[in-house]
Every structure is written in C-alpha cells, then in structure tokens.
Amino acid sequence: MIRVLIADDEAMIRAGVRAILASDDGIEVIGEAADGRAAVELVRAHRPDVVLLDIRMPGLDGLRAAEEIATVAPGTAVVILTTFGDDENIGRALAGGAAGFLLKASDPRELIGAVHAVAGGAAFLSPMIARRVIDGYSDAARAATARARRRVEGLTDREREVLALLGAGHSNGEIGKALHLVEGTVKAHVSSILIKLDARNRVQAAVVAHEAGLV
Numbered sequence: 218m219i220r221v222l223i224a225d226d227e228a229m230i231r232a233g234v235r236a237i238l239a240s241d242d243g244i245e246v247i248g249e250a251a252d253g254r255a256a257v258e259l260v261r262a263h264r265p266d267v268v269l270l271d272i273r274m275p276g277l278d279g280l281r282a283a284e285e286i287a288t289v290a291p292g293t294a295v296v297i298l299t300t301f302g303d304d305e306n307i308g309r310a311l312a313g314g315a316a317g318f319l320l321k322a323s324d325p326r327e328l329i330g331a332v333h334a335v336a337g338g339a340a341f342l343s344p345m346i347a348r349r350v351i352d353g354y355s356d357a358a359r360a361a362t363a364r365a366r367r368r369v370e371g372l373t374d375r376e377r378e379v380l381a382l383l384g385a386g387h388s389n390g391e392i393g394k395a396l397h398l399v400e401g402t403v404k405a406h407v408s409s410i411l412i413k414l415d416a417r418n419r420v421q422a423a424v425v426a427h428e429a430g431l432v
Contacts, residue, residue, distance in 0.1 A: 219336045220247045222263070224256035224279065225271040225298070230321070234269060234298070237325045244332055253277030257285045260293050266336045269328075270315075272299040272306055280309045287314035287418075294335035298328070307346060311420050317341035337388035340420040365428035371413050377431060379406040383419060384426025 221244055225231050231249050238244045247265055250256035254277040260268055268286060270279035277285075283295045296317035297310045310318050316335040319327060323343050334341040369377060375396075382392045389403045396403075407419070416422040426432050 219244045219267060219332055220263075220265040221245065221332060222248050222250065222256065222259055222265040222268040224250040224253065224268060224274065224282070226251050226274045227271075230271070234328070237328055238332065240325075241329050241332075244329070251275075253279055253282035256282050257289065260286050260290045264290055265293055267294045267296060267332050269296050269298045269332075272297060272301050272310075280306065280313055283310060283315050284313040296331050296335055296341065311424065314418055314420075316418070316420055318346050319343045320345055334386060334388070337390065338419065339383075339386045339388045339391075340423045341386060361428045362430065365425045366430070368414050368425055369429045369431065372410060376406055376410050376413070379403060380410050380422060380426045381431040383407065383410070384423040384432040386423070 221238060223231050223234050223246060225234070235246050235249070238246055247263055248259050250259050252274045253270070256268060256270060257277065270282055272279040279297060279299065283297065286293055286295055294316040295314065296319055297315050298319050298321060299306065300321050307318055317331045317340060319331050319341070320343050323345070327343060331341040369380065372380065378396060379392055382395055387395070389400050389407065392398070393400045393403045410416070410422055411418070414422055414425050416425060
C-alpha cells in the first residue's frame, strides 16, 4: 500500500485529489495539510511514501517545503502538484529534490501514475512539463548536451544502460528485469551513477540522461 500525504491550501482541491487517489486500491491517503509547514511536520511524524505539494501555500511554500522534506525524510518522494508550470518553478522543484512535477490540469490517470512511479523509485514529469523543459533548451540545450555527454563518459557501459532506463522513468525493479540483474545490483549501479554524475537524486540523473541523448 502506498501511503500518501496531500498538501494544498484549498480544501476543495484536497478533496478532489483524495477522491482520485481513492479510486486506486493500492493507494492510501494518510493525511492532509493546508500549508507547507504543517506538511513538513506531518511528513516528519508519519513518514508517508509520497507527499503531493502545491507550490503556493501560506507560510512555507511548496518548493521550500520540498527542500525541507528531502532533508528530514529522504525516503519520502515529493511530487509537486500545481497550477504554475513556469520554468522557474520547474527548475526550483527539480533542484530542490522533487521526484515529480504534475499540473493540476493533468488527466487524473497521470496523478495515479505519478504516485506509483515515484513510490517505486522512479521520476515522473507530466508530459506537458517534459515538453516545456525540452522546448526551453535551444542554445542552452546544446551546451547542456555537451556537458552531459562529458559527464556520462565516466560511466561504465552497464551504468549507461542503467542510466538510460532510469531516465525513461523505470523503477529499480523494472531496470533489473530489463537487464537481467537483481535489484540490489541495480541499486548499487544507481548509487555509483549518482556519485559519478554528482547528482543529488534520480530526477537530476534522469535530466542528464535526456541531455546526453541516452533516452
């Protein structure tokens, strides 16, 4: 059972998200918060598998809450669920350790898919967000591609295979099945990849995979 915390300052939004998640028997909503500070404290107390954070909340906003959660409960995956999908918010969310970014206008099936993906150790970007990230590159993208390719040069062939599957959104278990590896070996490869790429988490490693053209 995937245990989820919902944080949004609008009660109607929280109710809607709860109703969507209730349609999946594998998901349990264990609590709600109306502001970022309360969300951090509930995560600290209950250690949910996933927390869904709005960006604009009173007191502590969702982006700063995500950064604190990454510190106090690194085992909890953060998904930003918001109306505001601008480049600055996307960049801050990913840099702050969020495992996913989803727009409230997304299909409800994307929300359920995002929860399962990040709970399984994968990263999840809404297709609309992924398209925005890709479209925003231009000249900066070419420079980023060159940097990313230099970064992956230090990986072994097997690590590049793992990184490519990680970048495509696969969990450790799925990567293991695809490459005929036990999950413990996949975890070891992922840890080595993060160290070699100087990446804080799987999302940042996935970005490098995309920039380097491995995905």
